[in-house]
Amino acid sequence: MNAILVAGGRGSRLYPFTRYTQKTLLPLYNRPVLDFALGTIRRAGIKNITIISNEFIGQIARHIGSGLEGEKIHYVLEEEPLGVAHALNLARPYNQNCRVLVYFSDNITTLELSDEVARFNNETESPGCVLVAREESNPEAFGVAVLDENGNVTDIVEKPENPPSNLAIGGIYLFDEHFWDYLDLAVSRKGDSFSISDITRQYVQLDKAKLLSIGEETWVDCGTPESLLYASQMAQDGKLNPEPFPRDR
Numbered sequence: 001m002n003a004i005l006v007a008g009g010r011g012s013r014l015y016p017f018t019r020y021t022q023k024t025l026l027p028l029y030n031r032p033v034l035d036f037a038l039g040t041i042r043r044a045g046i047k048n049i050t051i052i053s054n055e056f057i058g059q060i061a062r063h064i065g066s067g068l069e070g071e072k073i074h075y076v077l078e079e080e081p082l083g084v085a086h087a088l089n090l091a092r093p094y095n096q097n098c099r100v101l102v103y104f105s106d107n108i109t110t111l112e113l114s115d116e117v118a119r120f121n122n123e124t125e126s127p128g129c130v131l132v133a134r135e136e137s138n139p140e141a142f143g144v145a146v147l148d149e150n151g152n153v154t155d156i157v158e159k160p161e162n163p164p165s166n167l168a169i170g171g172i173y174l175f176d177e178h179f180w181d182y183l184d185l186a187v188s189r190k191g192d193s194f195s196i197s198d199i200t201r202q203y204v205q206l207d208k209a210k211l212l213s214i215g216e217e218t219w220v221d222c223g224t225p226e227s228l229l230y231a232s233q234m235a236q237d238g239k240l241n242p243e244p245f246p247r248d249r
Contacts, residue, residue: 001120001174002098003046004091005037007053007060007105008078013224022056024105025063026228028242029235033222034060035242036235037105040172042068042244044113046101050074050091054081068244085187085194092180099127100179102196104171108231110218110239112246116174128208130174131156131200133167134219142168143197145211153204153211158197167211170219173200176208 011018017026024034041049047070053060057077067073074094078087088102099120101113111132120127131153133145145167146155156169179199186198203209220231234240241247 001046001101001117002048002050002095003041003044003101003103004088004095005041005049005051005103005105006084006087006171007034007051008087009054009081011223014228021059022053023223024053025056025059026222027232028108028222028228028240029232031235031242032063033108033228033231034063034105036108036240037103038064039242039244040109040111040113041101041103042071043241043246044101044117046117048072048074048094050076050094052076052078052087052091054078083192083194084196085183088183096180097177099174099176102173102175102179106222107171108220108222108234108240109170109172109214110241111172111212111214113172113174116212120174120176126176126178126208127174128176128206128210129179129200129203130210130212132170132172132219133211133213134170135166135213136168137166139163139166139168142170143195143200144168153209155204156197156201158195167213169197169200171196171221172219175199175203 007024011023014023025032061075076090140163143156143158144163145153146164148154182199182202222228222231
């Protein structure tokens with residue numbers, strides 16, 4: 001399984017800091033945001049990682065370098081912020097014909113993905129996708145899960161005015177080898193209005209989506225000053241792990 005770490009966009013909610021650096025290089029206590037995202041990917045056992053970023057890709061490359069022993073790190077420049085589909089397609093040459101973890105880099109989690117990644121690596125049949133979700137008091141800023149009476153996900157609504165549940169879908173996804181086909185189909189249907197939910201909804205409609213709900217504190221979107229401060233406190237309290245290995249190693 002490969003990983004695509006999406007660290008693009010302008011980070012306008014974190015101006016003026018993001019005029020001078022990429023938002024994932026901003027600190028969570030004593031380490032950059034990027035280290036926590038990359039730590040989650042590495043602890044899951046993924047060795048082939050593509051990082052997409054804006055004009056600050058050089059700063060990221062200087063920080064990470066060529067990666068750990070046995071890793072392949074691909075750096076991809078997003079010259080203009082032209083949307084999620086455009087950014088993902090920039091990573092496509094390095095991630096064809098494989099299963100892929102798509103990780104939007106300002107999402108920090110205490111969730112360990114090693115079991116799910118191992119399952120995706122070992123499944124002979126296409127395993128579909130895994131959606132990471134959490135209970136959110138204001139879910140209208142996210143993709144939101146629609147559930148049936150048995151708690152199964154039946155749809156995903158992007159940034160609804162009236163959320164059908166309080167389960168927000170986070171920016172961390174595991175996709176099987178059909179990911180690029182579904183992306184192409186979604187883009188052909190939606191064009192510039194495309195969102196990642198247009199891919200996940202296709203998996204949901206095929207009953208090939210697994211919802212992984214992880215509670216309230218285990219996923220933080222570090223895209224605002226308030227959430228960056230909150231995640232920094234979690235890091236200072238030792239709740240987040242930026243290292244490539246589990247704490248008990």
